[in-house]
Amino acid sequence: MDAISFGTDGWRARLDIFTDERVRMVGQAVADHLADAGHDAPVAVGYDARATSEGFAESLADVLAANGFDALLPERDCPTPLVAWAVVDRDLSGALMVTASHNPPEYNGVKFIPSDGAPALPDVTDDIEARLAEPRADGPRGSVERVDFVTPHAEQVRELVAPGCEGLTVVYDAMHGSGRGVTDALLESAGATVIRRRCDRDTSFGGTPPEPSAEHLTGLVDAVAAHDADLGIANDGDADRLALVTPDRGFLDENLFFAAVYDELLDDDSGPAVRTVSTTFLIDRIAAAHDEDVIETAVGFKWVAEAMVDADALMGGEESGGFSIRGHVPEKDGVLMAALAADAAATESLDDRVDRLLDEHGDIVADKVSVDCPDDRKAGVIDALGDAIPDRVAGEAVEDVVTLDGFKLLLTDGSWLLVRPSGTEPKMRVYAEAGSRDRVDDLLDEGRALVAELV
Known part of the structure; x- marks a missing residue:
C-alpha cells in the first residue's frame, strides 16, 4: 500500500512497482469510495496503448464487477479525454484510466475520474488512498462490456467546434499512442488532408517517450516542411495534450498556442481565461484588451478545471500543452484542441495570428x-x-x-x-x-x- 500514491495526475510507477496486485487494490478502493458516496451507475475503465495497459484495465473491471458495478471497457486503447467524456455523456459513476501518459514504456499508471468528468481533487484521491485494501466480492456481480467511446466524443467535438478544415493540409503525429485513428480521423472527417506519422501501435513508442516536446518532434517539423503543410499536430501517449508545428516557427511554444486560440475564441465569444502559475502573462494581456479576467492556479489541470467551472471560463490551460474550453468536460483534451487548432488555422494561419499578438502585446x-x-x-x-x-x-x-x-x-x-x-x-x-x-x-x-x- 505504501507504494501507491496519487500525485498531480494519478498514480504512476515503474512496472516493478505498478503490479497487478496493487492495481486491483486501487480498484477495490475506488469501488468502496463510489459505493459509500451512493453511486451505483456503471464505471468506465479506459486504457492507453502500452503493452500492459489492457490487462490492468481488465483487472480493474473485474474488481469493480465483483463489487456489483457494471464496468465499461473501450473497444481498443483510447485517449483519456474520450473516457472523461463518456463519464458525463453516459451519466456514469466515474472512471478509471490506465495510462502513464508521456512517461517511457517501463512505466504505467492509473487515474480516477469522478462523475463530473473533471480530474479528481486531493480530497477524493486521499479518500481512495485511505481505502486501499485487498479485493473482495460484495453481493451480486456486475457485468463487463466493451463499448464505443470514440464516436460519441467525435460527435461532441463536431457540435462544440464544428471544425471546417477544407483545403488544410495537416501532418498528424500520434507518437505511437492512443490518438492514432482518433485525432487524425476527426481531422479528416472535417475536410483536412491528413498525412500520418507514427500512427501505428508500438508499445515501445519507437524508443522515444510519447512526450510531444520540441526535442521529440524534429521529424514532425521536417515533415511539415517537406509536405508544405499548413500545420503539424502531435498528441502525447494518451492524447490529453497536444503540440503544434507551424511552417514559420517550427515547434510552436504551448504558451503561444494558448494565446492564439484564446484570442481566436474571443473573436466570437467572451469569458475569462484560467492559466496555471507557470503559464504566460501574454494571456493576461490578451484578456485585458478584451476587458476579461484571468484566474491563476497552481500547476495541475485539476486546479484549472475547478477554476474553469467556478468562473464559467471560456478557456483554460497550462504551458505543458493541456487545454479545454467552455461547454466541454472540464478535463484537458488533446483531440478536441487539435480540431480547434485546425479550424483556427483554416481561417488564418497560426503564424500570422501569433505575429499580430506579439506585435500588439510585446514579445514573450x-x-x-x-x-x-x-x-x-x-x-x-x-x-x-x-x-x-x-x-x-x-x-x-x-x-x-x-x-x-x-x-x-x-x-x-x-x-x-x-x-x-x-x-x-x-x-x-x-x-x-x-x-x-x-x-x-x-x-x-x-x-x-x-x-x-x-x-
Whole structure:
C-alpha cells in the first residue's frame, strides 16, 4: 500500500512497482469510495496503448464487477479525454484510466475520474488512498462490456467546434499512442488532408517517450516542411495534450498556442481565461484588451478545471500543452484542441495570428529547466527557499512573490522566475518568462543555481 500514491495526475510507477496486485487494490478502493458516496451507475475503465495497459484495465473491471458495478471497457486503447467524456455523456459513476501518459514504456499508471468528468481533487484521491485494501466480492456481480467511446466524443467535438478544415493540409503525429485513428480521423472527417506519422501501435513508442516536446518532434517539423503543410499536430501517449508545428516557427511554444486560440475564441465569444502559475502573462494581456479576467492556479489541470467551472471560463490551460474550453468536460483534451487548432488555422494561419499578438502585446519568451531532487527533499527545498528569496534576480529587483505553487518571483521589468516541485518526477522545476531569449536564459541560470544550493 505504501507504494501507491496519487500525485498531480494519478498514480504512476515503474512496472516493478505498478503490479497487478496493487492495481486491483486501487480498484477495490475506488469501488468502496463510489459505493459509500451512493453511486451505483456503471464505471468506465479506459486504457492507453502500452503493452500492459489492457490487462490492468481488465483487472480493474473485474474488481469493480465483483463489487456489483457494471464496468465499461473501450473497444481498443483510447485517449483519456474520450473516457472523461463518456463519464458525463453516459451519466456514469466515474472512471478509471490506465495510462502513464508521456512517461517511457517501463512505466504505467492509473487515474480516477469522478462523475463530473473533471480530474479528481486531493480530497477524493486521499479518500481512495485511505481505502486501499485487498479485493473482495460484495453481493451480486456486475457485468463487463466493451463499448464505443470514440464516436460519441467525435460527435461532441463536431457540435462544440464544428471544425471546417477544407483545403488544410495537416501532418498528424500520434507518437505511437492512443490518438492514432482518433485525432487524425476527426481531422479528416472535417475536410483536412491528413498525412500520418507514427500512427501505428508500438508499445515501445519507437524508443522515444510519447512526450510531444520540441526535442521529440524534429521529424514532425521536417515533415511539415517537406509536405508544405499548413500545420503539424502531435498528441502525447494518451492524447490529453497536444503540440503544434507551424511552417514559420517550427515547434510552436504551448504558451503561444494558448494565446492564439484564446484570442481566436474571443473573436466570437467572451469569458475569462484560467492559466496555471507557470503559464504566460501574454494571456493576461490578451484578456485585458478584451476587458476579461484571468484566474491563476497552481500547476495541475485539476486546479484549472475547478477554476474553469467556478468562473464559467471560456478557456483554460497550462504551458505543458493541456487545454479545454467552455461547454466541454472540464478535463484537458488533446483531440478536441487539435480540431480547434485546425479550424483556427483554416481561417488564418497560426503564424500570422501569433505575429499580430506579439506585435500588439510585446514579445514573450518562456522556458523551463529541471534540477534533480529526491522526492523526500522537495518539501525541505521549498521551506529553505522561503528563507532565501533574493532581493534581485539577474539584475532586476523582485517586486512581488506569488506562493500559489512554490515561489514565483515577479520582477520590476515584467519578467518572472518560478521554482516549484514536480508532481510526477524527482525534480524541482524552474520556469522563466521575459521579453528575450537572453533574458530568459539569465533567469534560468540564476534559478537553477539557487535551487542547486538547497537540494
